[in-house]
Amino acid sequence: MQNCAIELKNIRKTFGPVVANDGINLQINRGEILCLLGENGSGKTTLMNMLSGIYQPDGGEIYADGRKVTIRSPHDAFKNGIGMIHQHYHLVDVFTAAQNIILGLDEAMDIGRVNTRVKEICDRYGFGIDPKMKVYDMSVSQKQTVEIVKVLYRGSEILILDEPTAVLTPQETDKLFAVLRNMRRDNKAIVLITHKLAEVMAVSDKVAILRKGRYIATVNTKETSPGELTDMMVGRAVTLNLDRPKYDNPEDKLVVEGLTVVDREGIKKLNNVSFTARTGEILGVAGIAGSGQKELLESISGLYPVKSGSIKFVNTDKTTVELVGKTPTQIKEIGVGMGFVPEDRLGMGLVGSMGMTDNMMLRSWREGRGLFFNRKKPQDLADRVWKKLDVVTPSTEFPVRRMSGGNIQKVLVGREIASHPPVLLTAYAVRGLDINTSYAIYNLLNDQKMGGSAVMYVGEELDVLMELCDRILVLCDGQVSGIVDGRTATKEEIGLLMTTVGGKEA
Numbered sequence: 001m002q003n004c005a006i007e008l009k010n011i012r013k014t015f016g017p018v019v020a021n022d023g024i025n026l027q028i029n030r031g032e033i034l035c036l037l038g039e040n041g042s043g044k045t046t047l048m049n050m051l052s053g054i055y056q057p058d059g060g061e062i063y064a065d066g067r068k069v070t071i072r073s074p075h076d077a078f079k080n081g082i083g084m085i086h087q088h089y090h091l092v093d094v095f096t097a098a099q100n101i102i103l104g105l106d107e108a109m110d111i112g113r114v115n116t117r118v119k120e121i122c123d124r125y126g127f128g129i130d131p132k133m134k135v136y137d138m139s140v141s142q143k144q145t146v147e148i149v150k151v152l153y154r155g156s157e158i159l160i161l162d163e164p165t166a167v168l169t170p171q172e173t174d175k176l177f178a179v180l181r182n183m184r185r186d187n188k189a190i191v192l193i194t195h196k197l198a199e200v201m202a203v204s205d206k207v208a209i210l211r212k213g214r215y216i217a218t219v220n221t222k223e224t225s226p227g228e229l230t231d232m233m234v235g236r237a238v239t240l241n242l243d244r245p246k247y248d249n250p251e252d253k254l255v256v257e258g259l260t261v262v263d264r265e266g267i268k269k270l271n272n273v274s275f276t277a278r279t280g281e282i283l284g285v286a287g288i289a290g291s292g293q294k295e296l297l298e299s300i301s302g303l304y305p306v307k308s309g310s311i312k313f314v315n316t317d318k319t320t321v322e323l324v325g326k327t328p329t330q331i332k333e334i335g336v337g338m339g340f341v342p343e344d345r346l347g348m349g350l351v352g353s354m355g356m357t358d359n360m361m362l363r364s365w366r367e368g369r370g371l372f373f374n375r376k377k378p379q380d381l382a383d384r385v386w387k388k389l390d391v392v393t394p395s396t397e398f399p400v401r402r403m404s405g406g407n408i409q410k411v412l413v414g415r416e417i418a419s420h421p422p423v424l425l426t427a428y429a430v431r432g433l434d435i436n437t438s439y440a441i442y443n444l445l446n447d448q449k450m451g452g453s454a455v456m457y458v459g460e461e462l463d464v465l466m467e468l469c470d471r472i473l474v475l476c477d478g479q480v481s482g483i484v485d486g487r488t489a490t491k492e493e494i495g496l497l498m499t500t501v502g503g504k505e506a
Helices: 044-051 074-079 097-102 111-125 140-153 170-185 197-203 226-234 293-300 328-333 345-349 356-361 376-388 405-417 435-450 462-468 491-497
Strands: 004-015 018-029 032-038 059-064 067-069 082-085 158-162 189-193 206-211 214-220 252-262 268-278 281-286 308-314 320-322 338-341 423-427 454-458 471-476 479-485
Touching: 004 044, 018 032, 018 044, 018 189, 018 206, 032 044, 032 170, 032 197, 032 226, 044 082, 044 158, 044 189, 074 082, 082 140, 097 111, 097 140, 111 140, 111 170, 140 158, 140 170, 170 189, 170 197, 170 491, 189 197, 197 226, 206 226, 214 226, 226 435, 252 293, 268 281, 268 293, 268 454, 268 479, 281 435, 281 462, 293 423, 293 454, 328 338, 338 405, 356 376, 356 405, 376 405, 405 423, 405 435, 423 435, 435 454, 435 462, 462 491, 471 491, 479 491
Parallel strands: 018 214, 032 189, 032 206, 082 158, 158 189, 281 454, 281 471, 338 423, 423 454
Antiparallel strands: 004 018, 004 059, 059 067, 206 214, 252 268, 252 308, 308 320, 471 479
């Protein structure tokens, strides 16, 4: 127990009728990288949120260095040497890295001394960040670095990282892992919440598995395999083989030429983007976060105004329909079938206060007459999605905002693919989903493809893009830096294109 930094005993947490954590026992050791694995709704983030002071347990005990502690707030967590780096960064854009790092501290601000201390931390662990750089000039990985340095500056010895590689390129992921290994050598205790099994095998010392709110086991990474870890997560044997079936005679379905869009501040989000999406094909879209992926899908679906360029939908009789200038409603009214899984699940995709049935009905509410709606079809669809994608919810009437992020995603994806649209646009369709459900989604996308749909898949895992997609469109700074064959492209090739604009590094 000498190396034990944190010990959790019989931790329990409920949210109304939902049991998030049920008697969890877990040990976190110094000088180790522990990966926390589990399906959506298994309680991983909830458990770590209790360690970081965001939630308080309903039962059980927490020990830090052998002392029983009570953590009621993030301030309490920092006092016990615990710092958590969340998926969404909390930084002030107009401040420098150093100013963000000391934000909220009581100490008098001697910015020169702060810059020196931040540089010492960066040099010690291998971070590449200038303390004087403004946040608005930073890449995503640099912003993440600021968040990590922020908790180290506050004296954290136990670091919890929630899906830290979700928006990083392969090269940036390698740099992050090198930093984590340096921290491990410095006797820090590191917990990594991730769904990427390849990363688990590459960087961790031990893996702790949760299933349906319960602790299953902790295993040594060297003594296990991705298949065994998946079996423990799901409770049964799971086949992790990604298919890429070939569709005969693909045809152009969506032709985009010279697409340029500008935001309200006059900044180009897409610049002269051209490509073709075909029936019976999954066209992947890769790029560092903020490279124009969101604006691309929203422009095609009629949600984002287009400054110039053309988006043509090709009918079965080879005639074309121009979509630029049309709203989503107008696109639907002219008979262009389109499914859209947006990046913002609750903001754009679903109504959080509604249950699954009512959210399914949003797709067909215009078909109602007066005050009366037919609920049978939406109810049947909700039941099918609930069972097929194993949505963790007490009922189809349970508000979706009270579900875990992964289960919300299941509801949204299930609804959009149900109508088998000719064009299916998906933005991070498996973000936050466990490995088992992710493969179920991949199979559903392949079903859409083989049914003759043109599928666009914006993804962040290059391994998946290369295994699932027929072609991959790579964006950098709103421009097309290349379109590669998914069967022959390499990770290094795509990673390089993600950081190049017109053949030059961004």
